[in-house]
Amino acid sequence: MSTQDEELYRRVLHKDKDALETLYDKYEKLLFSFSYKMTNNHGLSEEVVQDVFMKLWTQKGTYDSSKGKFSSWLLTIARNAAVDLMRKKKDTPYELEERDALQTNEPSVEEMYEWKEEATAVREAMRVLNDNQQRAIQLFYFDAKSHREIAEQLGVPLGTVKGRIRMALKHLQTEMNRREGGKERHE
Amino acid sequence: MSDKRCDMLIDYFNGQLTDEEAKQFEEHLETCESCQAELDEWRSLTEDLPYLSEPVEPDTEMKGRVLSSIFEEEEGTSTDTGNKEQTVEREENMNEPALFQPKKKRNWAVWGLAAALAASLIGNAAFLTQWPATTTTEPEEEVVIDNLEQALTLQNPEGGEASGRASMVANNGEAQLVVQAEQLEPLSGDEAYQVWLLEEGQPVRAGTFVPNEEGTGAVTYPMDELQDGNWDTLAITKEPGPDSETPQGDIVLAAEI
Numbered sequence: 001m002s003t004q005d006e007e008l009y010r011r012v013l014h015k016d017k018d019a020l021e022t023l024y025d026k027y028e029k030l031l032f033s034f035s036y037k038m039t040n041n042h043g044l045s046e047e048v049v050q051d052v053f054m055k056l057w058t059q060k061g062t063y064d065s066s067k068g069k070f071s072s073w074l075l076t077i078a079r080n081a082a083v084d085l086m087r088k089k090k091d092t093p094y095e096l097e098e099r100d101a102l103q104t105n106e107p108s109v110e111e112m113y114e115w116k117e118e119a120t121a122v123r124e125a126m127r128v129l130n131d132n133q134q135r136a137i138q139l140f141y142f143d144a145k146s147h148r149e150i151a152e153q154l155g156v157p158l159g160t161v162k163g164r165i166r167m168a169l170k171h172l173q174t175e176m177n178r179r180e181g182g183k184e185r186h187e
Numbered sequence: 188m189s190d191k192r193c194d195m196l197i198d199y200f201n202g203q204l205t206d207e208e209a210k211q212f213e214e215h216l217e218t219c220e221s222c223q224a225e226l227d228e229w230r231s232l233t234e235d236l237p238y239l240s241e242p243v244e245p246d247t248e249m250k251g252r253v254l255s256s257i258f259e260e261e262e263g264t265s266t267d268t269g270n271k272e273q274t275v276e277r278e279e280n281m282n283e284p285a286l287f288q289p290k291k292k293r294n295w296a297v298w299g300l301a302a303a304l305a306a307s308l309i310g311n312a313a314f315l316t317q318w319p320a321t322t323t324t325e326p327e328e329e330v331v332i333d334n335l336e337q338a339l340t341l342q343n344p345e346g347g348e349a350s351g352r353a354s355m356v357a358n359n360g361e362a363q364l365v366v367q368a369e370q371l372e373p374l375s376g377d378e379a380y381q382v383w384l385l386e387e388g389q390p391v392r393a394g395t396f397v398p399n400e401e402g403t404g405a406v407t408y409p410m411d412e413l414q415d416g417n418w419d420t421l422a423i424t425k426e427p428g429p430d431s432e433t434p435q436g437d438i439v440l441a442a443e444i
Contacts, residue, residue, distance in 0.1 A: 013379075013397045013429075017258065024254060028245060030237070037240040046245065050253045057257050058407060059395055062379075062430040068234070075237045076230070083202035118238035126239060141236050144201040147194070162197065162225070169232035176235065 005070035009063055012056055020057055027071065030115050031078050038082040038142050044089065051081040083144045125175035133168035140165050190215065196222050200229060341368065341423065341440040349402075351440045353382075353421050355410070362410035364393055368423060368440055371402040379429035380404060380439070385420040393421075395429045418444050 005026075011019035031052055035045035055061050055077055063073045126134060132154065139145045139153055150165075151158045192215040198204050199212050216222050341351035351368030366382050374380070379397050383390040398404030422441040424434045 014399060020257075021254060024250060028250060029242060030240075032245040032249075033240040033243040034237040036243045037237075042246075045243075046249055046253070049245070049249070050256065053253060054257050054260070058260075059429075060408075062395060062428075064428070064430060068231075072234050075234075079237070080202075087202050115238060115242075118235055122235045122238050137236065140197070140201070141233050144203075146201065146203040147197040150197065158194070162194075165197070166225075166228070169229070173232050 006065055009056075009070060013059065020053065023056070024053055027074055030071070031074065034075060035078055035082050038079065038144065039086055044082070044085050047085055048078050048081045051085075052077045079144075086144065121176050121179055122172075124179060125172050128175045129168060129171055132164075133171060136164050136168040137172065190219060193219065193222055196225060200226065339421065339442045339444065341366075341421070341442045343439055344441055347439075349440055351423065353442065356407075364408045364410055365405070366394060366396075366408075366421075366423070367403075367405040368398070369401075369403045371398045371404060371439065372425070373400075373402065374398070374425070377428045379426055380423055381426045381429070381431060381434070382406060382408065383422045383424065383434055384416060384418040385422060386416045386418055390422070390434055391416065392432070395426075397429075420444060 005023070008019045008023050012023065028049065031049050032045050035048035036042065039045055039048070052074055056074075061073075061077060063070060067073075126137075129137075136150070136154060139150045145153070147158065147161055151161050154161070154164065156164060192212060195204060195208065195212045195215075199209060199216075204212060216226075338352055338354035341353060343349050348370040349368060349372070350370060351366065353364065353366045356363045356365050364382075364384075368380070371380065374397060379395050381392060382394040382396075384393045385391075394406035394408035396404040396406035420441060420443055422434070422438045424431075424438050425436040427435055
């Protein structure tokens with residue numbers, strides 16, 4: 001799967017519109033859903049997706065396969081774009097939407113195979129974490145809150161926030177590894 | 188290692204720092220191994236988290252809006268697609284420990300570059316016609332044409348077939364550096380051409396491109412990505428990969444600004 005992405009990426013570097021469209025089709029829903037989880041807003045989520053593919057097309061970023069999966073790279077760009085947009089919109093509050101509004105319960109599209117597999121592993125692992133660890137991850141990663149806000153919301157001293165985040169993430173990783181056992185990661 | 192600045196790591200990762208603070212932190216990051224390690228660790232430990240997102244269906248017309256706006260922008264015009272607030276482009280590079288770099292404020296000092304280019308480029312008007320300035324109050328759906336601010340001719344200092352042009356273009360108030368080149372040597376493997384702006388020999392990246400089979404290539408780069416600089420030279424080098432932080436290869440094209 002990764003070699004296919006890399007080939008498409010290479011074609012995008014040569015300004016192949018079909019290749020960009022193929023990548024778009026493959027990752028639109030994952031990127032949109034992730035952006036929505038962060039921003040809670042459809043309009044902002046669309047802006048994030050647009051930003052990601054614009055960067056890809058105009059070659060603002062460079063993907064290096066030795067540094068990780070292509071999908072992870074796209075998701076990192078998406079998170080940065082979402083964080084950016086949320087910061088920009090902070091002063092002019094945007095409308096928070098009903099979370100369930102457009103949610104679907106059928107992620108059973110073929111190209112979402114990878115997503116489903118990842119999702120099962122990470123969801124199960126997440127369930128093992130205690131409430132505080134889950135909240136730490138939500139506040140830190142998805143809400144992208146400030147150091148101070150995270151401390152306040154977790155009710156812990158500023159100096160311990162980093163350690164708590166690290167503990168929560170490590171715990172999650174350990175659980176995921178345990179579930180995957182010796183199984184090869186599919187990428 | 189218990190530098191006070193290490194405490195800024197979370198706010199850096201989450202885009203909560205002012206530009207000034209982020210700059211300070213990046214200086215710190217360059218020398219602080221523990222912050223670098225922590226950022227790397229966060230990156231790898233959070234890699235799977237996006238998959239926790241519940242599937243949300245984008246509306247069916249989103250694809251058309253997004254792709255057409257990308258391709259139109261590339262062709263030098265942009266129509267209003269409803270996403271008026273384009274996010275400012277910034278470099279995304281997995282080699283850099285920085286996961287988040289706050290946007291630079293639009294940097295009007297870069298227009299100094301435009302002015303400097305103007306001084307050196309009289310007589311180079313053949314390349315592009317100068318459009319009259321468009322007003323900023325465009326009605327919706329109206330096509331906004333880029334304004335060419337300045338252009339400059341690129342040559343190989345050693346002589347050779349390759350040639351190119353660099354121009355400064357304003358589109359919707361965003362300054363873009365547009366670089367085009369022809370008759371470039373073909374690349375192999377991961378090689379790429381990179382554009383640099385230099386100030387007294389200090390290079391700053393300003394775009395990467397891979398030419399087509401005819402050896403023609405182009406790249407645009409948003410000027411507000413760049414910090415203040417009194418650029419004196421623009422150069423294109425052939426690099427072993429698309430993400431060199433400093434030029435590794437030979438200069439294939441250059442121009443004094």
